[in-house]
Amino acid sequence: MLLDLDGLAVVRVERLEDGTRRVYLATAGEQARACPACGAFATRVKGWVVTRPRDLPCGERGLELAWRRRRWHCTQPGCARRSFTEQVRQVPAGARITTRLRQAAGRRVRGAGSTVVQAGRDLGLSWPTVMDAFRQVGQEVMTAPPGPVTVLGIDETCRGRRQRRRDPRTGRWEPRAERWHIGFVDATGIQGLLGQVDGRAPQRRAGLAGNHPQALA
Numbered sequence: 001m002l003l004d005l006d007g008l009a010v011v012r013v014e015r016l017e018d019g020t021r022r023v024y025l026a027t028a029g030e031q032a033r034a035c036p037a038c039g040a041f042a043t044r045v046k047g048w049v050v051t052r053p054r055d056l057p058c059g060e061r062g063l064e065l066a067w068r069r070r071r072w073h074c075t076q077p078g079c080a081r082r083s084f085t086e087q088v089r090q091v092p093a094g095a096r097i098t099t100r101l102r103q104a105a106g107r108r109v110r111g112a113g114s115t116v117v118q119a120g121r122d123l124g125l126s127w128p129t130v131m132d133a134f135r136q137v138g139q140e141v142m143t144a145p146p147g148p149v150t151v152l153g154i155d156e157t158c159r160g161r162r163q164r165r166r167d168p169r170t171g172r173w174e175p176r177a178e179r180w181h182i183g184f185v186d187a188t189g190i191q192g193l194l195g196q197v198d199g200r201a202p203q204r205r206a207g208l209a210g211n212h213p214q215a216l217a
């Protein structure tokens with residue numbers, strides 16, 4: 001049975017009474033033995049520990065993973081890390097769920113229109129775990145530069161009523177908060193909202209365009 005969890009090999013599979021498959025995993029390959037601090041390959045085993053990370057659902061029945069992983073001593077001179085537990089990309093140190101389950105949870109909210117609650121129910125995860133996963137995959141979109149835009153839509157919006165407050169230092173009446181903001185959208189494409197800035201002065205518009213020149217290419 002192939003699980004596609006890089007760096008892990010299936011030792012055996014047990015079928016529990018309720019139909020759940022329990023998959024026993026072992027470390028495959030040498031990479032997991034590299035010290036995370038200095039990169040040297042460890043040779044002295046400190047002990048063993050069994051990790052049971054949650055993974056994506058597999059069919060109708062449940063799936064349980066049990067990875068027996070080693071703890072290593074790092075004997076490299078000068079390395080501050082005395083010991084470490086094996087880790088692979090899909091199961092980083094301290095992770096209770098696989099990387100692919102975390103990403104699947106985040107994408108359900110980001111791209112599939114699911115609520116955090118629903119994604120949690122579907123995948124058997126708690127609300128904070130899904131929300132955390134969503135923040136992570138959301139960050140990928142937030143930091144990615146927008147693609148080229150054929151028609152840039154610029155829209156000024158005013159919200160709320162004008163409220164002022166007296167500045168205690170100058171004694172002047174100042175606006176309490178910026179009421180105007182400008183939204184920039186990909187008017188004929190599929191990128192949606194590209195950015196939003198406070199204010200309504202023309203230079204604010206130029207500000208965003210200047211930050212993303214490729215969006216106007």
Ligand SMILES: [Zn+2]
Pocket residue numbers: 035036037038039040074075076079080081
């Ligand atoms: Zn080390």
